[in-house]
Amino acid sequence: MILAVETSCDDTAAAVVSVRGEVLSNVVASQGLLHARYGGVVPEVAARRHLEATGPAVADALERSGVSLDEVETVAATRGPGLIGALLVGFSAAKALAAARGLPFAPVDHLHGHVVAATLEPEPIAAPYLCLVASGGHSFLARVDECATYTVLGQTLDDAAGEAFDKGARLLGLGYPGGPAIDRAARDGDPEAFAFPRSAPGDGLDLSFSGLKTSLLYRIRDMGPEQLDARRGDLAASYQRAIVDALAARTIEALEREGLERLALGGGVAANSELRERLRSECEARGVAVWVPPRELCTDNAAMIAAAARFLEPMPYPDYLSLDASARLVSAA
Amino acid sequence: MVSPDRNVIGLDTSTAGVAACALRADGRFAERVPSPESLLGRPAHARELMPALAAVMEEAELGWSDLDLVAVSRGPGSFTGVRIGVATARGLGDAHGIPVTGVVSLRALAEGAGGDAAPEGVLALIDARRGEVFAGLYGGGEELWAPAALAPEALGRRLETLAGPPLAVGDGSLRFRAVLEAAGIRVAPEDSALHAVRGLSVCRLALRAPDEPALPLYLREPDARPMA
Ligand SMILES: [Zn+2]
Numbered sequence: 001m002i003l004a005v006e007t008s009c010d011d012t013a014a015a016v017v018s019v020r021g022e023v024l025s026n027v028v029a030s031q032g033l034l035h036a037r038y039g040g041v042v043p044e045v046a047a048r049r050h051l052e053a054t055g056p057a058v059a060d061a062l063e064r065s066g067v068s069l070d071e072v073e074t075v076a077a078t079r080g081p082g083l084i085g086a087l088l089v090g091f092s093a094a095k096a097l098a099a100a101r102g103l104p105f106a107p108v109d110h111l112h113g114h115v116v117a118a119t120l121e122p123e124p125i126a127a128p129y130l131c132l133v134a135s136g137g138h139s140f141l142a143r144v145d146e147c148a149t150y151t152v153l154g155q156t157l158d159d160a161a162g163e164a165f166d167k168g169a170r171l172l173g174l175g176y177p178g179g180p181a182i183d184r185a186a187r188d189g190d191p192e193a194f195a196f197p198r199s200a201p202g203d204g205l206d207l208s209f210s211g212l213k214t215s216l217l218y219r220i221r222d223m224g225p226e227q228l229d230a231r232r233g234d235l236a237a238s239y240q241r242a243i244v245d246a247l248a249a250r251t252i253e254a255l256e257r258e259g260l261e262r263l264a265l266g267g268g269v270a271a272n273s274e275l276r277e278r279l280r281s282e283c284e285a286r287g288v289a290v291w292v293p294p295r296e297l298c299t300d301n302a303a304m305i306a307a308a309a310r311f312l313e314p315m316p317y318p319d320y321l322s323l324d325a326s327a328r329l330v331s332a333a
Numbered sequence: 334m335v336s337p338d339r340n341v342i343g344l345d346t347s348t349a350g351v352a353a354c355a356l357r358a359d360g361r362f363a364e365r366v367p368s369p370e371s372l373l374g375r376p377a378h379a380r381e382l383m384p385a386l387a388a389v390m391e392e393a394e395l396g397w398s399d400l401d402l403v404a405v406s407r408g409p410g411s412f413t414g415v416r417i418g419v420a421t422a423r424g425l426g427d428a429h430g431i432p433v434t435g436v437v438s439l440r441a442l443a444e445g446a447g448g449d450a451a452p453e454g455v456l457a458l459i460d461a462r463r464g465e466v467f468a469g470l471y472g473g474g475e476e477l478w479a480p481a482a483l484a485p486e487a488l489g490r491r492l493e494t495l496a497g498p499p500l501a502v503g504d505g506s507l508r509f510r511a512v513l514e515a516a517g518i519r520v521a522p523e524d525s526a527l528h529a530v531r532g533l534s535v536c537r538l539a540l541r542a543p544d545e546p547a548l549p550l551y552l553r554e555p556d557a558r559p560m561a
Contacts (some may be wrong), residue, residue, distance in 0.1 A: 044412065044555035051416050053551065055423050067429070085413050088379055092417045096424025099383055100397040321383040 004306035007090030008082025012053035017306035026067035047085035054131035078311035079107035080329030104314035113304035118264035135267030136162030154205025164209035189237030196242035343450025343536035346418035348411025354532025355393035363392030404539030407435035409467035439469030451500035458505030502514035
């Protein structure tokens with residue numbers, strides 16, 4: 001049994017996962033409402049809340065799984081990347097817990113967690129596959145040949161896709177977090193009403209969303225408040241369509257270039273209904289199978305950290321005692 | 334000191350240094366006291382804390398499952414440092430279902446400099462950044478001032494009501510020595526061990542007041558304003 005802790009951003013998470021990849025518990029204490037008041041994640045506020053919430057989340061994860069501490073064989077925790085003050089809370093607690101039990105410890109790259117979330121039961125994806133990870137903090141395409149590591153094929157050069165949703169929602173006066181708010185507003189809108197740019201920078205597989213956000217800003221500036229009220233649905237739908245188009249185009253391009261026949265989605269933006277449907281239909285037409293893990297495994301969670309730990313060689317006690325968390329961890333090529 | 338009857342591990346990470354102590358039920362203890370240089374250096378709590386704790390446990394010939402109590406300094410001090418300390422202490426406590434008790438860092442600092450060293454009382458000062466110190470005044474085992482964040486210039490005025498000048502200790506007193514001495518406050522010598530919060534003091538205070546929560550004492554709100 002693997003006990004995992006994740007505190008890289010604004011969710012305090014703990015999970016128990018079996019070595020085979022069955023998720024026995026997956027607890028997430030979200031701080032979303034706390035940060036909504038500030039219009040975004042405040043690092044010091046997040047770190048303070050993590051400290052209150054980590055112990056209860058771990059206790060809850062153990063209780064729900066029906067697994068006792070005696071049955072835990074490995075403790076895993078997110079080492080980075082993320083907000084350093086937030087990371088240090090979960091990482092320190094997990095390291096101390098592992099040490100005091102004399103257990104092996106697995107420091108995990110948060111992005112590796114997103115990439116292998118789809119390898120969890122009951123329908124695990126098998127390598128090789130392509131993974132599109134799109135969330136508030138990251139947007140990248142990764143190739144997985146063996147699950148212990150991954151190769152980044154392309155990534156955003158500026159904003160993450162989730163950030164583009166957040167910034168767009170703010171410009172449209174739709175609240176935070178922006179993804180679900182824009183998704184909702186887009187339902188009554190015409191996605192063809194406005195032509196926003198679909199930027200595809202360079203010859204590689206990188207992404208860029210900052211031009212899109214600027215373009216939305218100009219459109220809104222040209223309108224009066226009444227016109228904005230009348231066209232908000234159309235703007236949201238067209239803006240969302242542009243983000244989905246950009247992500248889908250790069251994903252299809254990556255599948256074709258790499259000759260891969262399986263695709264996994266990860267990250268909170270993977271929960272976006274339009275993106276899911278688009279990739280499903282495009283992949284079906286090409287004979288590519290798509291794995292979309294349940295929402296709670298796509299957004300930040302600790303089960304995916306345990307998922308990654310399964311493929312790593314955990315460090316035996318006491319080799320890990322001096323390990324530090326890292327805001328800018330880069331473990332993959 | 335009478336024997337504590339319990340095996341206690343104590344730690345402090347409220348300054349740039351790391352303090353650790355394993356106090357055995359029979360009264361023997363092993364300790365790591367941060368050097369005066371480390372108090373003014375770059376903090377490395379996450380890298381140094383667990384190795385220091387493991388080292389004092391080994392020296393005291395204790396296993397992790399032998400512990401009865403975890404004692405942790407709850408600040409005030411470095412926000413990140415205190416969180417690493419409290420998170421670590423709770424992890425150790427949860428591992429074997431033992432209680433975790435919080436201790437005010439300034440009180441532990443004063444405890445280490447108490448008695449003969451400072452008959453007039455101890456002014457415990459921890460650097461609070463932004464030109465301020467976290468300050469607490471202790472005498473005869475009592476808290477005379479509740480911990481607060483203050484400009485060092487304001488300390489002289491607050492001390493005018495006292496009979497004699499207390500002894501100032503802590504990284505805050507090292508950093509603001511000139512201001513403090515100009516106000517007539519005695520500061521312990523540069524190389525004195527009294528400037529460090531000691532793990533042994535954290536252990537002893539926790540045994541005396543076992544019900545204090547292991548929650549950080551920040552004394553400052555986060556720098557963020559809710560949107561209008
Ligand atoms: Zn993430």
